[in-house]
Amino acid sequence: MLKYLYLLDNCWLYKRQDQKLHQTNQETKIVYQKVILQSQMIEKEMNLNCNQKHQQRIEKVSLDPKLNQSDKLLCYQCLLNPKLDDKQINFNATVQVIQDKQQFKKEQLENILNTNLGQIEQIQRDICIFKSKLIKQCDKIVQFTNEWISNIKQLGYQNVKYSIFNEIDNLIRNDKTIFENQQKLFQQINQLNQQYVDNVINQIQNLEFKELLIKNFENLKLNLVNINQELDKQILLLQEQKKTEESYLIQIDNIDKQLNLLPSSGIVKLVPIQTLNLSQQLRRPATFNKDRSLFISSDFLNYITIWHFENGKQDHSTTFEVGKAPRSIICSRQFNHIFTGMNGGGIYLWIQINDKEWRRSQLYQKHEHWINDMILNQAEDQLFTGGEDPYINVWSVDYLNNELTFLYNLDSKTITIFSFSLNDSENLLISCSVCEYIIWEKQQSNEWKYLCNQTTKPYFQAKFLKNNVFCVLPINQQISCLFIYEIKKGVLKQIETKTIEFINDNDWEEKMNFPILYNKLKNILVVRSKRFIYFIRQSQNDCFEIVDKIICQKDVSNGILSDDGKFLIFFDMPTLSQFTYELLYE
Numbered sequence: 001m002l003k004y005l006y007l008l009d010n011c012w013l014y015k016r017q018d019q020k021l022h023q024t025n026q027e028t029k030i031v032y033q034k035v036i037l038q039s040q041m042i043e044k045e046m047n048l049n050c051n052q053k054h055q056q057r058i059e060k061v062s063l064d065p066k067l068n069q070s071d072k073l074l075c076y077q078c079l080l081n082p083k084l085d086d087k088q089i090n091f092n093a094t095v096q097v098i099q100d101k102q103q104f105k106k107e108q109l110e111n112i113l114n115t116n117l118g119q120i121e122q123i124q125r126d127i128c129i130f131k132s133k134l135i136k137q138c139d140k141i142v143q144f145t146n147e148w149i150s151n152i153k154q155l156g157y158q159n160v161k162y163s164i165f166n167e168i169d170n171l172i173r174n175d176k177t178i179f180e181n182q183q184k185l186f187q188q189i190n191q192l193n194q195q196y197v198d199n200v201i202n203q204i205q206n207l208e209f210k211e212l213l214i215k216n217f218e219n220l221k222l223n224l225v226n227i228n229q230e231l232d233k234q235i236l237l238l239q240e241q242k243k244t245e246e247s248y249l250i251q252i253d254n255i256d257k258q259l260n261l262l263p264s265s266g267i268v269k270l271v272p273i274q275t276l277n278l279s280q281q282l283r284r285p286a287t288f289n290k291d292r293s294l295f296i297s298s299d300f301l302n303y304i305t306i307w308h309f310e311n312g313k314q315d316h317s318t319t320f321e322v323g324k325a326p327r328s329i330i331c332s333r334q335f336n337h338i339f340t341g342m343n344g345g346g347i348y349l350w351i352q353i354n355d356k357e358w359r360r361s362q363l364y365q366k367h368e369h370w371i372n373d374m375i376l377n378q379a380e381d382q383l384f385t386g387g388e389d390p391y392i393n394v395w396s397v398d399y400l401n402n403e404l405t406f407l408y409n410l411d412s413k414t415i416t417i418f419s420f421s422l423n424d425s426e427n428l429l430i431s432c433s434v435c436e437y438i439i440w441e442k443q444q445s446n447e448w449k450y451l452c453n454q455t456t457k458p459y460f461q462a463k464f465l466k467n468n469v470f471c472v473l474p475i476n477q478q479i480s481c482l483f484i485y486e487i488k489k490g491v492l493k494q495i496e497t498k499t500i501e502f503i504n505d506n507d508w509e510e511k512m513n514f515p516i517l518y519n520k521l522k523n524i525l526v527v528r529s530k531r532f533i534y535f536i537r538q539s540q541n542d543c544f545e546i547v548d549k550i551i552c553q554k555d556v557s558n559g560i561l562s563d564d565g566k567f568l569i570f571f572d573m574p575t576l577s578q579f580t581y582e583l584l585y586e
């Protein structure tokens, strides 16, 4: 077994050949293994370190052209540096694009080498055949010279014989002749030698394989040049085709988006991205669109503002008038449609026409006063709305015609409805009012029916975490806990062992303006209690753990978590600030 090791660029080439040359009859059956390459990074992954040599996991790559090559890697600690250039890309997504690029390069290199080797291996087979033929021919010539030797030897046997009677006569005649037939002897020797030499020359001259082999080699020389010219062209063509593909930065962005959809159970890190001064525009409520390319915010008076949202930074796109103060905004997870619930109880459904224009539907009015919350089912064909009246209105949604149709209402028999939560299977709906929550169950007829209720101390929020598990957060100066409940066959049961205790801070005035945010895929629950925003995860043993927290400003409100769990935005009204955080998951 032969082993070749080549060093080609940053690729190591291992080539193993099993050549069975010891049996001449197998020479034409040599089997070659194709070259298989493995891309290899010169730098050791373990040794990659960030800009400031923090010895931490690399999170991002800076696009700042002023930085040295090796200073472009950024860890979490680097990201906390506010002086850092804004333009950064996800490190893992970047690595994936590089690996894809190297994989393509590796495949092309394998093709080039294997095409060349195929030709060389073919000529090697020819040489082996030549060698085998040559050996046969030489064996024949050796055989022939043996015959020659034997014939010469034969002359000896013939000439050493003598007759004693003839020799007596020769002595008497004093005949000094050595060979009786010397001329004939030399004639015979010369004749034999001449004959065999000519014959051998003839045989050697008849070895025509050599010319054939030389011709084959000359053809190969030409073939190799042509083949490599063709491969060279092909690769340039591939390179040309690649130019029409998406740019690497867009590919990285797309992979980043895919990576964001992966579940996470590792560490969560919080990176403050920016704090915006809102001046006089009180931006709330607000929401992200389906792929968080847009951030939709509103003032509390009359206007909706659409922002392009990228890497945590927002750029103004357009602002339009609503006509009344928006109290609640939600965005479709399928298309760029938004629903606004307003002071006065009306609802508009908006459709995006272009970057600057959104067209609104007619006003749908069923609520008498303002609307506090709206929720869509996953299919987005039903909308639930609730506000300052006892009714949960159920609407059917028609995006095609930008229309809502009122279906029926559910009477909560309470005075106001603040918020909703649907479970994953969408067979249970929680509606929260001031001091009571009701659980509604979906019937076979698809209509909803009262299942059970629970009264609580005034002000709280509730959110489904699992199909039959939900959490309840009291908005109360005296209580600093998140309670976990289970619902089985219409019966509610508090799971006391899972209660999450928060820091008790009685001096802090609680307000019901920060919703419970939950992302099941990323296993992250964001809850504000007193002066903290808590980040909570469910551990493998099903317990809830606080993994991090942010100390709030005076009155933070309207927390919004993007669908991929990556960005958290919240507002602080007294200081007119908007905070954006990025959540890094391992």
Ligand SMILES: [Zn+2]
Binding pocket: 050, 051, 052, 053, 054, 055, 056, 074, 075, 076, 077, 078, 079
């Ligand atoms: Zn660092």
